[in-house]
Amino acid sequence: MDEIRVQLPDGSVRQVSKGTTVLEVAKSISPRLAKAAACGRINGQLVDLGYACESDVELEIVTADTENGLAVLRHTAAHVMAHAVLRLWPQAQLAIGPTITNGFYYDFDVDHAFVPEDLERIEKEMDSIIKEDLAIVREEITREEALQLFREKGQPYKIELVEELGDSVSIYRQGDFVDLCLGPHLLSTGLLKAYKLLNAAGAYWRGDNSRPMLQRIYGTAFVKKGELDAYLVQLEEARKRDHNKLGRELELFMTSDVVGQGLPLLMPKGAKVLQILQRFIEDEEERRGYMHTKTPFMAKKELYEISGHWQHYRDGMFIIGDEDKGDEVLALRPMTCPFQFQIYKNRLRSYRDLPLRYAETSPLFRNESSGEMHGLIRVRQFTISEGHLICTLDQLEEEFRGVIQLIEYVMETLGLTDDIWFRFSKWDPNKKDKYIDNPEAWELTQRQMKRILENLEMEYDEADDEAAFYGPKLDIQARNVHGKEDTIITVQIDFALPERFDMTYVAKDGSSQRPVVIHRTSIGCYERTLAMLIEKYAGAFPVWLAPVQVRVLPIAERHHVYAEEVRERLLSQGVRVEVDLRNEKIGYKIREAQLQKIPYMLVLGDQEMEGHTAAVRSRQMGDQGAMPLQDFETQIAEEIRTKAR
């Protein structure tokens, strides 16, 4: 009998007979490993446990608790879900059903619209499929056979997918269910132990809004029930931090039906946080050589024609005035760049003037379509820490570095450091009307940017078709409590607009040269940042950012005068302080201050009044005991000064 050599990750080698499956190898190592196995990896390629080794190979047993193993488990869960949906709605057409971070989904084209109760029905059916413990079998068939198969099954989306594949495709069967799939999968449906369907929503076929809207069901699966439960609890906890709920409860912002969609109203507390952020940012920018401008919120159409916004960004703009009626046509600004460029062009610039660093705390207006708006994260009017650095090509890298340093300082100070990453956003050469049409400039700029990123030794992801219409971006991405990714800060290199605006400087040799522009934000959009901060701190802002830093709580009416005195003292030192003079018990006042996430409560009774002290209660640590007022003032001042978190 032929023997082959199987080399394991630890370097050891096993002699097994030809045709031995991955599972058999796992069993020979240890029964526990075999039980935990989800799939194998042969020479780097993931394979089913049923895969038979036919020649010398390197083999790794992939257990279900690893990233790859979990993906296999979830992919199998997606198949089981599709199987269940087909049992309940035999006419359903299957689209795709991949795994995603933390779960899986499957897209269906069905007449019936899935409602929450349907998810329970589907889960019941999945439970039966799991109980039946159907073997999951891989088959390699020809393209023609696959087309024939899916024609018989009435699955046009699968046919479309097969048509784009090579001569041989793999399918997986479980009972009467069959799906086009690369695999690998678990060996049988019975191995699925802990899963949950989460929600149903619409999704375009192949993410293309000109193609049919399908129905997507999201779900997740884990190895153990305990892990699933823990994940569901974690989801629940995350939702409690949702800025859109917390921000309203804490009276940071509100919306009004009559004001309109995507137009949040910042209430005094929310406005206070933004004001503090703005002061922090503007001071920091000034320290780093930026000059602040204040430019109009709107401009004539002609300005946007020069910038290219009229050609590439028109859908995103609010346009005022009807051209057909002979009105003057203006547009609210969606970006500040064209305005600051006008300032640059106000006079002849010398290389000695460069780099010029313009910044502006800019309200911007973008006509987002109706389904996009979300709390403070996606809105139609927002304030951005916009800035443009105009420099020579030689200065580009140094300026870029300075921008990154500022951003890192800001993020660090705000405590926005977890689950944040950089994304190098490039253009898509196939989308001509979306981008300024100058392929050479695009490629050159992107190479330039990539080199800078590499010189800065930055870690980043790359994304196609995420660039601005005029240039590539380095985006700083963050995730909200729903796990959704958003750009919070962006840095862009722009060779296009300096040319369109004919920006020049006089070089040392007297020649006229073209500068380069870096578009950048330092904190991004203030409203969005506020949303991120609410979610990060669950509304309990660090003291320096808290809209109310101290609440004074007198115990009885005879302490009111002293309470007012304490308030006055703190107020005169710039501390944001309130006093609760209501006729309520101290427990009640504390509870309210606590729910409002006020960092410090000063409880004042007879003893405090007598000794000129305050009983300090911290929102995090509870009762801290009495301390001289002076000491508390020093302590909180230091905490504010250092922006302690």
Add this chain to the structure above:
RNA sequence: GCUGGCGUGGCUCAGAGGUAGAGCAGUCGAUUCGUAAUCGACAGGUCGAGGGUUCAACUCCCUCCGCCAGCUCCA
């Protein structure tokens, strides 16, 4: 913009073809109290808006507005 869900006093929610209810918040009164809810009374809603069906609509139908999740798009 698309798919689906939702819209009842400030908030959380109950109710239902015959014309609205609770808790919290609010107001007033009592209580003057030591670290997460004192007691009582009162007040508060053209049931998101408009149109239609009906003897009768908060409830059924249509349109619009807004909110939520996802898709597309994007800071």
